[in-house]
Amino acid sequence: EVIDYYETEADGIGAIYDPGIASATRTYEAYLDAVEAHDVTLYRTQAGDEIPMENTSVQVLAPPEGYLAGEDRNENSIVVRVGYGNVSTLLPGDAEVAAERHLTGTYGEDLDATILAAGHHGSNTSTGPGLLGATTSRVVAIQSAYDSPYGHPHHELLARLADRGIPTYWTGVHGTVVFETDGRDVRVFTQREASTDPADLRSAPGVQPGSTDPLESRQTFGAERSPDRVTVRADGGAEGGPAQSTSLAVAEVNEDAAGHDGENLGDEYLTFRNDGEETIDFSGWTVTDEADHSYRFPDGTTLAPGETLTLHTGSGTDGDGHCYWGSGRPVWNNDGDTVFVRTDEGTLVLEVTYDG
Structure with a gap:
């Protein structure tokens, strides 16, 4: 329907970029029929390709050669980073956990983007x-x-x-959203005025598809911003620098418990080590994974210099260098995951990715 609309009622489609994974679904067959019927140029594309656009960088970051996750279509969405001047936009398609892990592991801070489109229409399995x-x-x-x-x-x-605290625009309440830039500043236009606080979006009235309300300017901001990656000292204070503790380390990840993971949760664990010279106070700090499962350290949890602290997925009694998540199912993926540690104020202290 999208191809038919643009070819019959709009300005047409110059080209279609496809990851090249076939499907036996009726939707996919209808898509190919529309491409053929309207004689639209179809390109197979993958990481490393660039899409030509005047004065603009359009880089394809995924999928990689060989694909991800058994050629799952969502995990192998085409991911594009568009750059114009100082402004960049990341369009991750329907990318989910495996694709996002590939992106962060491959590109790291080069993914930095002024504007981010939420993956998979705002699914909880994306934009981790x-x-x-x-x-x-x-x-x-x-x-x-x-x-x-x-x-x-x-x-x-x-x-x-x-x-x-990221301002968020949702077409469901803001209607059509347009970002306009001169390469330095970004101007945002929407059909409806509504809060951009993610916590308030669901309380706003909805906009029906096909609304003809005019676009109006809502916000203008510069592409350059103050640093938001910090180094956290052992006392929890923040200093400018990368988001990584100078003293806290992950000494071991045992993601694959002996036997059946779900029946031996106590043997799935992380071990942290204090490589610094001051005691770390974990009170209120959290540990999360890529799926946003979260554990909060009890008040009074500390780690002395040179000592280790093991966080078990299962249940048990905290003490003697061991804490227990109390989860009823495995947390850490056997094929790879990322460990995030944040202070009680939400500052990222440590980020460690393992491959499994």
Whole structure:
């Protein structure tokens, strides 16, 4: 329907870029039929390709050669980073956990983007902590209907965005959203005026698809921003620098417990080590994974210099260098995951990715 619309009622389609993964679904067959019927140029594209656009950098960051996650279509969405002057936009398509882990592991801070489109229409399986930490975006845009049958955007994503204080535009309440830039400043236009606080989006009235309300300017901001990555001292104070503790380290990740993971949760664990010279006070600090499972250290939890602290996924009694998550199921993926540690104020202290 999209191809038919643009070819018959709009300005047409110059080209289509496709990851090259075939499907036997009727939707995919209809898509190929429309491409053929309208004689639209179809390109297979992957990481490393560039899409030509005058005075603009359009880089394809994913999928990689060989694909990800058994050629899962969402995990192998085309991910594009668009750069113009000092302004950049990351468009991750329907990328989920495996794709985001690949992106952060491959590109790291090069993913930094002024504007971030939420993955998979705001699904809780996309736009995870790792991607948000790498992009450090000024604004996020979510494209989904107000009454999406899938419940998009999911409350888990909105909570992640709210925790980071990222202004968020959602087509479900703002209507059409347009970002306009001269390469230095970004101007945002929407059809409706509504809060951009992610925590408030669900309380705003919805905009029906096809609304003809005019676009109006809502916000203007510069592409350059103050540093938001910090080094946290052992006492929890913040200093300018990368988001990594100078003393806290992950000494071991035992993601694959002996036997069946779900039946031996006590043997799935992380071990932290204090490589500094001061005791670390973990009171209120949190540990999360890429799926945003979260554990909060009890008040009074400390780690002396040179000592280790093991966090078990299962249940038990805290003490003697051991803490227990109390989860009823495995947390750490056997095929790779990312460990995030944050202070009680939400400052990122440590980010460690393992491959499994």
